[in-house]
Amino acid sequence: MPTNPHPLIQVLKAELKAAGLTYAALARELGLAESSVKRMLAKGDMPLSRVDEICRVLKTDFAELSRRVADAQPLRRELTLEQEKAVVADRKLLLMAVSVLSQWTLEQVVATYRVSEAEGIRYLAKLDRLGIIELRPMNRYRLKVAKTFRWRPHGPVMQYFREAVVGDYYSGGFDGEGEMLTLVHGQIGRSLATLFNERLQRVAQDFAQQHLADQKLPDAQKRPYTLVIGMRSWLFGAFRELKR
Structure with a gap:
């Protein structure tokens, strides 16, 4: 038995508890023995069809369950050195990174800066791949960084700010x-x-x-x-x- 259950299983268990559904009640809904349900959730070994059946019992769907799994993941407090290098290598990507950290919408960025909608969507996709955001439908996003997030003190982004921003700010x-x-x-x-x-x-x-x-x-x-x-x-x- 794995010591750390898959995040999907953890969320399923939490959803069952929130709905007040016992393993016995779930077993009746699925037409299984209670012992089978316990073993299935303990081992985290089930096909997607079974996950769909549990979602039906919970009156939710797999997409919503996936969002809950993403929301439950620990948030980043900083990026890796390579991720920061990628962000600072493109001025517009850095602009988009700073904008999403301030929770601007794509529409606000496009209205404020010389960034087209197509460019903005492309940069949002890059930030998604870098793990800064989770891109969602209609170009909305969820931040995947903690409130205590900071750029690496001696990393590429802070070095860029020291060289190109600090003098301008304090002038x-x-x-x-x-x-x-x-x-x-x-x-x-x-x-x-x-x-x-x-x-x-x-x-x-x-x-x-x-x-x-x-x-x-x-x-x-x-x-x-x-x-x-x-x-x-x-x-x-x-x-x-x-x-x-």
């Missing part, structure tokens, strides 16, 4: 409406550093949630903002040279 005056730039230096306990990191992550999540909520607002009432949060054990080089 602004940070004096416009809703803008600010502050730098605070100090010494704190090691354990408190973790607490501050968690608080900053919540700020980032709040920003992301507000972005989603404000998608309903008219364009005239919205402006694009980019929130950059960083915290590291560091001392400015010019100051390091002055240390005793």
Whole structure:
């Protein structure tokens, strides 16, 4: 017996439990012995025709079951080095990756950037193959990355941002409406550093949630903002040279 049942079997068991169906009740519906049903679900050994029969009992279909299996899979916290290289190699693919991480629709991307609908669909398909999204009908998608997802700290994407984006970002005056730039230096306990990191992550999540909520607002009432949060054990080089 496998120690880790197939995800499909795990979802089937969860669906049976949610429906209040015991193995005995399922066995009666399928015309099988209860022991056969137990063995079948324990070993995860059944033909697709049997899965279809169980779906019929659950009043669902295989497509819906497959979506539930996909939804139950663990989410990625980061991509592999090769996946990041593929993303950063194409500027429009990187644009689409950043857009889906902000949960933009294809229609929003096409309306905002010089990306055709055909290009957008092609890039969504690439992101699906890279494991960033699960592409669904009507060009909708489900993110396959966790809320704590981040680009690899020393990976290709962050390297690209350091070289091509950071200078552009910090060249602004940070004096416009809703803008600010502050730098605070100090010494704190090691354990408190973790607490501050968690608080900053919540700020980032709040920003992301507000972005989603404000998608309903008219364009005239919205402006694009980019929130950059960083915290590291560091001392400015010019100051390091002055240390005793």
